[in-house]
Amino acid sequence: MFTTTRSSRGMRHRRPRHSAVPFLAPLLIWAGAAGVLALWWSDTTAVVGPAGWLTGAGRITGLLAGYACAVLLALMARVPLLDHTIGTDRLARWHAFGGRCAISLALAHTLLVIWGYSLTSHTNVVSQTSTLVLHYPDLLKGTAGFLLFLATGVLSARAARRRMSYETWHYLHFATYLAVFLTFGHQLSNGADFVGNRSAQIAWYTLFLGVAALVAWYRFAVPLRRGLRHRLRVTAVHPEAPGVVSVHLTGEHLDELGGEPGQFLRWRFMSRGLWWTANPYSLSAPAHPSHLRITVKSAGGHSAALGRLTPGTRVWAEGPYGGFTANRRSAFKILLLAGGVGITPLRALFETLPGQVTLVYRARRTEDLALRAEIDAIAACRRATVHYVLDEPAAGSAHFTPQGLAALVPDLAAHDVYLCGPPGMTQSAIQALRDAGVPARRIHHESFAF
Ligand SMILES: Cc1cc2nc3c(=O)[nH]c(=O)nc-3n(C[C@H](O)[C@H](O)[C@H](O)COP(=O)(O)OP(=O)(O)OC[C@H]3O[C@@H](n4cnc5c(N)ncnc54)[C@H](O)[C@@H]3O)c2cc1C
Structure with missing residues (x-):
């Protein structure tokens, strides 16, 4: 372990911009769900007999499934306000939870409606299903959309996802856009809450057209416009550590990025x-008006190939994304906790975060400490503390235990902590920090796996 000492004189301490969005967004989502239930309530005069209860429950689950689909798409539309304040990884977790809810609701809706209708018409469920699919308006398309939605959900389940590449999983997800499009028609033409209810129809159209506009704008138009404007190119590739390279890029109008x-x-x-x-x-260094830098560890096909990039290679970059920024900070004292290549966002924050900053950088061996020279230079310049912690037994490393961290960082509980590293290290560090008295709201972590 090596240490460079500090005291962050001269760095200005600004109060962070606290955002209410992470609290308001879930409230708004639940309020929308309550609005959907109110629509059913206002249209329902009485629920009679088992068939009435089944179709009533089918209508509610159907309305909620449709609403959940709109919310799911909005969460993944990469809207900067949501992305920067809530964080991409948290949005992805909400999206995954919402996806499970939407699929369960759509499945329940399908089964309840078939069962309820078959009781009302005194037919068996098989002939009732074929009547519904073949004779009700838009239901053939709706069924195709539902099956597509179900298939995407099954393939996104953790066990199935582990067996396919990230790209296959990602492109399969695009099928959900088609699924939502296919199921939309039957909601309005068959939904008892929409037939003859002009205001409900307008509200539903506004919801879905609004979400479609967000997706089209932020996922397609903005990246295209930025790609054309910034004209990013690779200028150089430099080795930083075994299996780790930095890719330097230049472009136009990068100050606008x-x-x-x-x-x-x-x-x-x-x-x-x-x-x-x-x-x-x-970004492994603060963005500069004429150049950017990323630092990448070889983990598979894409990351390994970056070491072979040649200067002049054209690059399209979407973003910037993520809420792992100075905006999360609430205390004067800040601890940055990096594991391996998790140093990249923390290296950029180390240079720029105001306050009294301590960096703890864990790696397997001394030679794995990428960007070490510049980290030392920043530490000297801003008089900040750096602790390098090695896994090598000979280095006698401190583990991420409450005692180990407290020994490295006095007054640990008074710090805001920014944490980025492999999942195992992240979990043990969060547990150690909580045990050492750091409140959960002060622990900010970035996950490198969505
Ligand atoms: C927000 C964020 C920031 C990251 N920053 C860095 C960084 O600065 N330096 C660095 O070395 N690594 C970073 N990573 C990790 C890096 O993206 C993956 O290691 C890389 O994409 C793996 O791709 P691959 O083809 O080399 O390996 P693969 O073998 O294809 O993938 C390995 C694992 O990486 C993840 N992954 C792959 N492709 C993607 C993708 N397109 N989106 C999300 N996850 C994916 C999956 O969990 C996959 O199981 C970051 C990841 C995220 C989510």
Whole structure:
């Protein structure tokens, strides 16, 4: 373990911009769900007999499934306000939870409606299903959309996802746009709450057209416009540590990009074998008006190929994304906790975060400490503390235990903690920090796996 000492004199301490969005967004989502239930309530005079209860429950689950689909798409539309304040990884977790809810609701809706209708018409469920699918308006399309939605959900389940590449899983997800489109018609033409209810129809159209506009704008138009404006190119690739390289890029009008330290972009390198995939990598240095830098550890096909990029390679970058920025900070004292290549966003924050900053950087061996020279230079310049912690037994490393961390960082509980590293290290560090008295709201972590 090596230490450079500190005291962050001269750094200005600004109060962070607290955002109410992470609290208001869930409230708004639940309020929308309550509004959907109110629509059913206002249209229902009485529920009679088992068939009435079944179709009533089918209507409610159907309305909620439709609403959940709109929310799911909005969460993944990459709206900057949501992305920067809530954080991409948290939005992805909400999206995954919402996806499970939407599929369960759609499945329940289908089964309840078939059962309820078959009781009302005194037919068996098989002939009732074929009547519904073949003779009700828009239900053939709706059934195709439902099956597509179900298939995407099954393939996104953790066990199935582990067996396919990230790209296959990602592109399969685009099928949900088609599924939502296919199921939309039957909601309005068959839904008892919409037939003859002009205001409900307008509200439903507004919801779905609004979400479609957000997706079209933020996922397609904005990246295209930025790609054309910034004209990013690779200028150099430098080795930093075994299996780790920095890719330097230049472009036009980069001051307009607005990338904050701690954020990431999705990088599409226009070279053979790489152009069809856009992978996320964090800025490993604060964005400069004429150049950007990422630092990448070889983890698979895409990341390993970046070491072979040649200067001049054209790059399309989407972003910046993520809420792992100075905006999360609430205390004067800040601890940055990095594991391996998790140093990248923290290196950029280390240079720029105001306050009294301590960096703890854990790696396997001394030679794995990427960016070490510049980290030492920043530490000397801002008089900040750096602790390098090695896994090598000979180094006698401190583990991420409450005692180990407290020994490295006095007054630990008074710190805001920014944490980025492999999942195992992140979990043990969060547990150790909580045990050492750091409140959960002060622990900010970035996950490198969505
Ligand atoms: C927000 C964020 C910031 C990141 N920043 C950095 C960084 O600064 N430096 C760095 O070395 N690594 C970073 N990563 C991790 C990096 O994106 C993956 O290691 C890389 O994309 C793996 O791709 P691959 O083809 O080399 O390996 P693969 O073997 O294809 O993938 C390995 C694992 O990486 C994840 N992954 C792959 N592709 C993607 C994708 N397009 N989007 C999200 N996850 C994916 C999956 O969990 C996959 O299981 C970051 C990841 C995220 C989510």
